[in-house]
Amino acid sequence: MDFTKAAHVFQEYLKDYDQNNDKVRLKIVHTYGVVKQAEEVCRRRNLDEETVSLAKIIALLHDIGRFEQLKQFDSFEPTTMDHAAYGVQILFEEGMIRRFMPDDRWDEIIRTAIAKHSDFVLEGVSDPCALFHARLIRDADKLDNFRVKLEDDLLTFMGMPGEEIGALEISPKVYETVFRSSTILSADRITKMDYWVSYLVHIFDLNFKESMDIVAENNYIEKLVHRIPYTNPVTARQMQEIQKHAQEYIKKFKGV
Secondary structure, rough: OOHHHHOOOOOOOOOOOOOOOOEEEEEEHHHHHHHHHHHHHHHHHOOOHHHHHHHHHHHOOOOOOHHHHHHHHOOOOOOOOOOHHHHHHHHHHOHHHHHOOOOOOOOHHHHHHHHHHOOOOOOOOOHHHHHHHHHHHHHHHHHHHHHHHHHHOOHHHOOOOOHOOOOOOOOOOHHHHHOOOOOHHHHHHHOHHHHHHHHHHHHHHHHHHHHHHHHHHOOOHHHHHHHOOOOOHHHHHHHHHHHHOOOOOOHHOOOO
């Protein structure tokens, strides 16, 4: 496997998309951020170079369907396109994978990892290697998404400034779900505060201790909670409780 060659092919693919578009640019940076996080988790687990290379190529390709979604709909909303399914279609049904990988030895693992990376629950994967890589790409994706939500322009991915988001309420169903230590169904999100909470509680779907270590080391939960100015007093109080619950979950997960 040659990640450098695969990255060059990826850059060629991106020429068909408007890289001056803020959302496209966000996803390009995110892609390489996921590559970095996948490699970091592998290194912390002392995995072999072949496993690391495969993990990086899966990370490179995991969101390849996003660019067509943005070109057609200018939206990240799952109702506009299933970007994971589209990525699988262009890579494996239309044969684009051969531009990135010279043979089909790893095709089923790559296909499974990409297809499953954004599922609400990871299930239906029995092969141990495919299951490992499916878990890894889900973790790496979430780890860089924490960075995105902390650093990128709220207007780009939320469509609203922080002051307006923080004036909104958290829907009761979303708030209750947090304290079951569960992630949030897309269909349950009503307000932009629901969306914001759903990003924070991705920690409940992390698979590896190394991933949770990265969350703790970067203090992502506290930083993300405090990125939004909560002018709604009920929302402000609820976010304090969510932060407390999330931090307790992290400690328990890490065995602290």
